[in-house]
Amino acid sequence: MRLYGITGWKNAGKTGLVERLVTEITGRGLTVSTVKHAHHSFDVDQPGRDSHRHRTAGATEVLLASGARWALMHELRGAEEPALDDLLTRLSPVDLVLIEGYKHARHPKIEAWRAETGHPLIAPGDSSIRAVAADAPLDLDRPVFELDDTSAIADFILREVGL
Template sequence: MRVYGVTGWKNAGKTGLMERLVADITGRGFTVSTIKHAHHNVDVDHPGTDSYRHRVAGASEVVLASSGRVALIRELRGADEPRLQDLLARMSPVDLVLIEGYKREPHPKVEAFRSEAGNPLIAPGNDSIRAIASDIPMDSDRPVFDLNDTSGIADFILEEVGLQG
């Protein structure tokens, strides 16, 4: 499966870039799925719903199914967080999986960078970062795109994964 990441520090513009890339790339006719890594507990289920009650009662997995969507919620209950490769293996085939976060994983990535966030670039110490999407001009040994140049960044990613040439 073709994978490409968007990484960066908090408030660097990762999620906005991901959203724009998904819209751009699917608009070109490709199928895209995403994985988002969070450093905090995530809850897509809320107190009072039947599925929440199932989880709280002790269910290891709860599947929510309707005519419009299916969601699988797995409680880790102290088990290790799944590895990225294991998550990818469970996904349905698509043309491209875009991954947000996972800075230390070896898949190729674009680093989102916003100067106002005040964080250093990750790219100098991370060879898996193939390009930088920045809100300011900068010199780098990798391609640098304007953070809002969604089409240019999408072109770069699609060429990198062999979906256009």
């Protein structure tokens, strides 16, 4: 599978950019999946639901299925967080996987950056960041796109991965 990442600091616009890219790229007839790294605990389940009851009873995995979708929840129960490469093996084949977060992984990435956050750019010290999508002009040694120029960013990513 072809991979491309969107990285950046908190509130840099990563999720909005990924959302727009999924819409843009699937609109071109390609299949896309996403992986989102969360630095905090999260839960896709709700207390009181049967699946939640299964997990709290001690199940390692709970697969919830309906006619519209299915979801597999895996409890780590103190085990180490799986590596990105291990998680990618669980995805069904698609044309492109967009990865949000995972700043330190070595796959190619675009950095989302907003001036108002006050965070420094990651790109100057990271060769895996191939371009920056920013809300202000930048002078860098790699392409810089307007943060909202989804079409141009999608063109760049698809060229980079050979699609």
